[in-house]
Structure formats: C-alpha cells, structure tokens
Amino acid sequence: MIILLDENIPMAEHYFSEFVQSGVDGKAQGELRFKAGREICAEDVTDVDALIVRSVSQVNEALLANSPVRFVGSCTIGMDHIDTEYLDKRGIAYANAPACNANSVVEYVFAALSHLGCDWQGKRLGIIGMGNVGSALYRRASELGVECCGFDPLIEQDRYPVLCSLDEVLSCDIVSMHAPLSHSGPAPSYQMIGEAEIAQLRSGSVLLNCGRGDCLDNRALLDRLKSKADLFTVLDVWQDEPNIHADLLPFVNIATPHIAGYSYDGKVKGTQMIAGSLAEHLGQTLTAGKSIVEQVQAISDVKGATAFEALQQLIPHCYDIKADDSRLRAAMKENPNGFAREFDRLRKHYPKRREFFHFRLANDVLLPEKEKQRLEHSLAALGFSQ
Numbered sequence: 056m057i058i059l060l061d062e063n064i065p066m067a068e069h070y071f072s073e074f075v076q077s078g079v080d081g082k083a084q085g086e087l088r089f090k091a092g093r094e095i096c097a098e099d100v101t102d103v104d105a106l107i108v109r110s111v112s113q114v115n116e117a118l119l120a121n122s123p124v125r126f127v128g129s130c131t132i133g134m135d136h137i138d139t140e141y142l143d144k145r146g147i148a149y150a151n152a153p154a155c156n157a158n159s160v161v162e163y164v165f166a167a168l169s170h171l172g173c174d175w176q177g178k179r180l181g182i183i184g185m186g187n188v189g190s191a192l193y194r195r196a197s198e199l200g201v202e203c204c205g206f207d208p209l210i211e212q213d214r215y216p217v218l219c220s221l222d223e224v225l226s227c228d229i230v231s232m233h234a235p236l237s238h239s240g241p242a243p244s245y246q247m248i249g250e251a252e253i254a255q256l257r258s259g260s261v262l263l264n265c266g267r268g269d270c271l272d273n274r275a276l277l278d279r280l281k282s283k284a285d286l287f288t289v290l291d292v293w294q295d296e297p298n299i300h301a302d303l304l305p306f307v308n309i310a311t312p313h314i315a316g317y318s319y320d321g322k323v324k325g326t327q328m329i330a331g332s333l334a335e336h337l338g339q340t341l342t343a344g345k346s347i348v349e350q351v352q353a354i355s356d357v358k359g360a361t362a363f364e365a366l367q368q369l370i371p372h373c374y375d376i377k378a379d380d381s382r383l384r385a386a387m388k389e390n391p392n393g394f395a396r397e398f399d400r401l402r403k404h405y406p407k408r409r410e411f412f413h414f415r416l417a418n419d420v421l422l423p424e425k426e427k428q429r430l431e432h433s434l435a436a437l438g439f440s441q
C-alpha cells in the first residue's frame with residue numbers, strides 16, 4: 056500500500072509503518088511518502104492508496120479525480136478542507152480526528168487570558184460553537200467559577216440549557232470563537248462575525264478566534280480597531296492563511312500562526328486516531344503502541360500576591376503564548392515580503408509543547424488562605440498534575 060502523508064505529522068512513521076510492513080521476501084510491501092501539505096497535488100496521488108493530510112491540503116475532485124485513493128484521513132478536528140460530498144460520491148472513505156487537540160485549544164485560551172492580565176474570576180465568557188472545543192472550554196471555565204454561555208444554532212437548547220443567542224454571547228466580557236467553517240447548510244459560519252457583530256462587542260472585552268479565520272471578517276475587525284482600539288484581540292486563525300493581513304497584525308494583542316491546537320499531545324493523538332481509522336478501514340487492528348512518554352515536570356519559584364498572579368507566573372512555564380506571538384511578529388518584520396512562507400515555517404518548526412497535565416506546581420505560594428484555596432482549585436480545574 057502506498058500512503059502519502061503531510062510532512063507535518065508527528066510520529067507518522069511510528070503509527071503508519073505497519074501498513075507498509077516487509078513482505079516474506081523482506082521487501083516493503085508499499086511505501087510511506089511525505090510532502091508539504093500545501094504542495095500536495097494531483098500528480099502526487101496517481102498511484103496512492105491512502106492520503107493522510109492536515110488542514111492545509113484541499114482534498115477535492117481536482118486532487119483526486121485521477122487517483123486510486125480509497126482512504127483520506129485528516130489528523131485534525133476541522134474538516135472544511137475536505138470535500139466530503141465528492142468523497143461520498145466516489146465511495147472514498149474518510150476520517151478526521153474529533154477532539155484530538157481540543158484540550159490544547161482550551162489551554163491556549165487560558166494562556167492568552169492570563170497573558171493579557173484578564174483575571175477570569177467574575178467575568179462572563181461567551182462561547183461561539185459548543186462542540187468538543189467549546190464545551191470543553193465551557194466545562195473548564197465553569198469549574199473556575201466563570202459565568203459562561205454559548206451560542207450554537209445546531210444544538211437543541213433542551214439538550215444544553217446554557218445555550219443562548221449570539222447577541223448574548225457578544226455582550227460578554229470574553230468572547231471565544233470555536234465554530235467550524237461552513238459556507239452553506241442551516242448555519243453557515245463564513246464571516247458570521249462581521250461588522251454588525253463586531254460593533255456589538257463591549258468596550259474592554261476580549262475577542263478570541265481559535266476556530267477558522269474565515270468565520271471572522273478581518274477587514275471589519277481592523278476597521279473597528281483602527282477607529283477605536285478598545286478591544287483586546289487574540290487571533291490564532293486568520294483570513295487567507297498563510298497570507299495573513301499584514302495591516303491587522305499590529306492591532307492584534309496576541310497573534311499566533313494557527314497553533315492553538317498544536318500541543319504535542321494533541322497532534323500525536325490526531326496521528327494515532329487516523330492510523331486507527333485507516334486500520335479499521337482495512338479491517339485490521341492497529342498494533343503501534345503509545346508513543347508519548349508521560350512525565351510530570353515540577354515547576355517551582357512561583358510567586359504572586361494572588362492566585363491569579365501565581366497562575367500568570369506558572370502558565371508560561373508550561374505554555375508561553377507570548378513567545379509564539381513574538382516569533383510571528385519577528386518573522387513578519389524580518390521578511391515583510393514573505394509572510395506566507397514565514398507563517399508556514401513557524402508552524403512546521405513549532406516547539407514541542409506539552410499540555411498542563413505534564414506539569415505540577417512544586418512550591419508553596421505564600422498567599423492568604425482564601426487565595427491559596429483558589430489557587431489549588433484553579434490548578435485542578437486547569438488540569439495541572441497534583
């Protein structure tokens with residue numbers, strides 16, 4: 056079997072080699088091939104049986120019309136790059152990796168708020184899209200005592216009493232976008248947050264987009280930020296990636312190159328899930344074992360006069376979102392004519408980022424009793440090891 060994979064798939068050999076194992080004569084019965092996701096084209100798949108991609112490869116008729124591909128796997132949550140209608144028509148099996156990096160995105164949101172100095176206690180959080188990511192964010196924020204509500208037109212309210220109108224979400228102190236991209240259907244999300252919705256955002260509120268760039272009208276956002284810089288904005292996803300809008304970047308408080316879901320744990324889980332789906336498609340059982348070494352790292356020397364200040368010190372030890380932001384700005388400054396290349400380069404060479412459960416606070420922070428309790432509770436709610 057010949058498998059073509061996006062080169063940006065960690066542990067790909069570990070999980071996919073068994074599909075091209077040696078035959079009786081010692082020769083491999085197939086091949087794993089790797090290519091940059093954005094460059095995968097029709098000529099690459101003329102003899103390929105399975106195609107394993109990430110979000111940057113457009114999988115559609117133009118790519119697959121003359122190929123024998125029977126299985127497409129995307130090691131991502133999002134599926135907007137896959138023309139499932141076409142694959143259904145051709146009888147090509149496909150799979151994505153639901154929730155693989157949902158925890159990574161949730162941690163990104165808290166890292167961003169912490170970096171902005173936005174103490175979530177007493178704030179209202181509005182979530183757009185209450186799927187795996189949105190509901191995980193909802194659960195975690197609720198445990199932290201944050202008042203939350205969510206907008207999701209595709210879920211029945213009876214199933215989820217926290218659901219509310221988009222207007223209500225937009226009136227919150229923190230608005231976090233986690234909708235998938237869609238252009239049609241009952242609730243198209245393409246530019247669902249446009250000029251009118253942006254105008255509804257309260258002065259001093261925080262807007263985060265960690266879903267898809269096209270759900271937010273970047274031009275309208277820039278207009279608002281230019282006329283009144285009264286919002287805090289966190290953009291992980293952008294319109295027209297990787298050609299992000301250069302003029303928007305300076306107005307955004309935290310800017311990252313679509314890496315909210317890039318924890319190593321989340322990415323490897325995506326690889327493993329898709330290898331499992333391919334095995335299932337082939338009627339096999341995946342034999343590759345777990346590839347990640349679980350280790351808890353102790354963090355000490357954390358200080359602060361409040362629980363939030365202590366968290367502000369602790370979180371960057373685990374995930375330093377400011378470093379992601381600085382790398383993006385520095386790369387764009389150094390190479391103003393090569394934004395797209397820099398965006399992709401940062402994604403390809405993304406440092407290994409472990410999720411919060413790999414860390415534990417090792418020192419006693421000198422805090423008043425009430426703050427101490429809040430810190431302990433917050434550490435557990437955020438998923439740190441004890």
Ligand SMILES: NC(=O)C1=CN([C@@H]2O[C@H](COP(=O)(O)OP(=O)(O)OC[C@H]3O[C@@H](n4cnc5c(N)ncnc54)[C@H](O)[C@@H]3O)[C@@H](O)[C@H]2O)C=CC1
Pocket residue numbers: 132133134153154156157160183184185186187188189190206207208209210233234235236237242243244247265266267291292313314315316317
């Ligand atoms: N920035 C990043 O690195 C990452 C981004 N994502 C994006 O986040 C999206 C959401 O991920 P999950 O929650 O795991 O997906 P999911 O499929 O579990 O849930 C998506 C939810 O959004 C809702 N929805 C659909 N259209 C909507 C609309 N117009 N307005 C509000 N809600 C709408 C759906 O009903 C569903 O409940 C993915 O589709 C992907 O595009 C996911 C992972 C990482």
Ligand SMILES: O=C(O)C(=O)[C@H](O)COP(=O)(O)O
Pocket residue numbers: 063109110111130131132133134156313315316317
């Ligand atoms: O899982 C998703 O959906 C995402 O947005 C991915 O984390 C994005 O990563 P790439 O697929 O673009 O590497």
